[in-house]
Every structure is written in structure tokens, then in C-alpha cells.
Amino acid sequence: EAGVTQFPSHSVIEKGQTVTLRCDPISGHDNLYWYRRVMGKEIKFLLHFVKESKQDESGMPNNRFLAERTGGTYSTLKVQPAELEDSGVYFCASSQLVPPGQGSNEQFFGPGTRLTVL
Amino acid sequence: ELKVEQNPLFLSMQEGKNYTIYCNYSTTSDRLYWYRQDPGKSLESLFVLLSNGAVKQEGRLMASLDTKARLSTLHITAAVHDLSATYFCAVSGSRLTFGEGTQLTVNP
Numbered sequence: 663e664a665g666v667t668q669f670p671s672h673s674v675i676e677k678g679q680t681v682t683l684r685c686d687p688i689s690g691h692d693n694l695y696w697y698r699r700v701m702g703k704e705i706k707f708l709l710h711f712v713k714e715s716k717q718d719e720s721g722m723p724n725n726r727f728l729a730e731r732t733g734g735t736y737s738t739l740k741v742q743p744a745e746l747e748d749s750g751v752y753f754c755a756s757s758q759l760v761p762p763g764q765g766s767n768e769q770f771f772g773p774g775t776r777l778t779v780l
Numbered sequence: 781e782l783k784v785e786q787n788p789l790f791l792s793m794q795e796g797k798n799y800t801i802y803c804n805y806s807t808t809s810d811r812l813y814w815y816r817q818d819p820g821k822s823l824e825s826l827f828v829l830l831s832n833g834a835v836k837q838e839g840r841l842m843a844s845l846d847t848k849a850r851l852s853t854l855h856i857t858a859a860v861h862d863l864s865a866t867y868f869c870a871v872s873g874s875r876l877t878f879g880e881g882t883q884l885t886v887n888p
Contacts, residue, residue, distance in 0.1 A: 665822065695875065704784070705878040718874060744823075753823065765801065769876060771815075771823040 664688070666772035668754050674778045680742040683775045685734070688755030693771060694737050695757075696729060700750035708752075711737060712759060723748075744779045751776050782807050784871050786879030793859050795886055801854040801882045803869035812852050813876070815842050815868045823868065826854075859886045 667686045675681050687694045696708040708727070709719040713734035722729070726745070731737040741748055744768040781805040793799050803812070810831050815823040825837045829845035829852060836843050840863065842855045852869055864886045870876040 671820070697876070697878075702881075704880040707868075707875040707877070710875060721875075749805075755823075768813075768825060768828065770825075773820060773822045 666754055666756050666770055668752075668772040668775050670775060671773065672776045675744055675780065676745045676780050677746055680740065681744055683739045683741075683752050683754075683777070685737045685739070685754030685756075685772060687754070688770055690758070691756035691770075692734065692759035693757040693767065693769070694731060696737070696739055696756040697753040697755065698750050699753065699774075701748070705753060708739075709754075741777070744777075746779050749777055749779045753767060782863050782871060782873065782877045784869060784877050784879040786882050788882060789880055790883050790885075792885045792887060793856075795860055796888070798858065801856075801869075801884075803852040803865055803879055805850050805852075805869075805871045805877075808847070808850075809871040809873055811872050812845055813870045813872065814841075814852070814854050815870065817866045817868065817881075826867075830833055835869065856884075861875050861886050861888060 663729040670683045673681050690714050694711040697705045699705045707721040710717045711731045714731050728740045753774045754772045757767045757769045761765050785804045787802050802841050814826040817823050827843040830849040834845045840857045843853045845852045865879045868881045870878045
């Protein structure tokens with residue numbers, strides 16, 4: 663079974679440019695999460711989709727970040743315009759949608775996209 | 781706001797030695813995870829700890845959970861070079877809240 667995949671693995675852009683990151687979750691996983699690790703700090707939550715709906719986007723840093731999950735399959739995270747402080751590793755994770763106490767909703771992570779903004 | 785603190789953040793140890801990584805968290809949570817990350821790779825789930833007193837072991841790694849102290853430990857026994865990686869603990873609610881990670885280097 664394929665795991666969570668992310669594209670690209672690396673991206674180097676200049677300040678002010680736009681970048682779009684893509685995440686393909688494990689097939690059948692309705693939950694999809696974006697996280698970010700900046701400058702060797704902790705991995706921080708950005709947002710959570712349930713199918714195509716944004717369940718929680720409280721971690722999104724500002725309105726330069728736009729996440730979509732049309733059709734409830736893959737997701738994109740667009741940064742426009744990128745700033746220096748956006749550099750970091752962006753992780754995507756997915757999990758099954760299960761009622762509490764009825765199984766594991768363990769999150770499975772992709773390898774991340776390393777974004778460098780110059 | 782839930783906070784998770786790991787220590788140490790950097791750990792350099794010799795092969796064959798034992799050491800413990802600590803993970804403290806600030807509020808009650810229903811489960812705690814330990815992950816391993818090799819450079820450029822996915823976060824690999826090592827352990828899921830669900831209840832007070834839970835202890836799980838896999839090879840040279842053993843994880844435990846004390847929910848009253850809000851503390852989890854990851855104990856490394858007789859370290860080998862292959863264990864070199866970054867280790868994260870994470871506490872779950874509706875989302876995962878991570879510690880800063882412990883970068884472990886095991887030297888021959």
C-alpha cells in the first residue's frame with residue numbers, strides 16, 4: 663500500500679514568488695493534515711481537512727497561505743507571496759476517519775517538502 | 781494551549797551506552813506518540829501510548845507513559861549507530877502537538 667506522498671521534495675524560490683505544495687494521502691483516508699517545521703523547531707500544526715472541508719485551520723500563519731482539497735483526495739498548499747520566514751519543512755499526514763473509541767486514527771506522515779525562500 | 785517539551789534537544793552518545801529522552805506535556809491528553817525521522821524521510825511511528833503506566837518495547841527502544849506526571853520517556857539500551865535519527869514525541873487531541881525533537885547521534 664502506498665504511503666503519503668508529497669511533491670516536490672525540495673523547492674527553492676525567491677521572496678515574493680508563489681509556490682504550491684501537493685500532498686497525496688493514503689487512499690481512503692478522509693483526514694488530511696498539514697504541519698510545518700521551521701528552523702529546527704517543533705513541528706507545528708497548520709490545518710486539518712475532513713474530506714474536502716476544513717475542520718480546523720487555526721494553525722495557518724496568515725492569509726498568504728491557502729490550502730485546498732477539492733474532491734476530498736489530494737491537497738495543495740499554496741504560499742503567495744512567499745516570505746523568508748516561510749522557509750521550513752512542510753509535512754502532510756493522513757488518517758482514517760473513525761469514531762472515538764472505535765479504532766485507530768493514527769496519522770501517517772509523508773516525507774515532507776523542504777521549502778527555501780531566498 | 782498544550783505545550784510539549786523534549787529534552788535533551790541534542791544527544792551524542794557512544795555505541796553500547798544507555799540513555800533516556802524525556803517528554804513533558806502541559807495538559808491532559810488521550811494518547812502520546814513517539815516518532816523517528818531520518819533525514820529527508822517520513823516520520824515513522826515508533827510507539828503509541830494510551831494509558832497511565834503503559835510501557836512498550838521494540839528492540840533497543842522502550843517507551844513509557846506517566847499521565848499523572850504528564851511525562852513520557854524513551855529509553856535507549858546499548859545504542860547502535862543505526863539509531864542515529866531525530867526523535868519526536870507528540871501528544872494528540874484533535875491534532876498532534878509535537879516537541880522540538882531530539883537529534884540523536886550514536887558514535888562508534
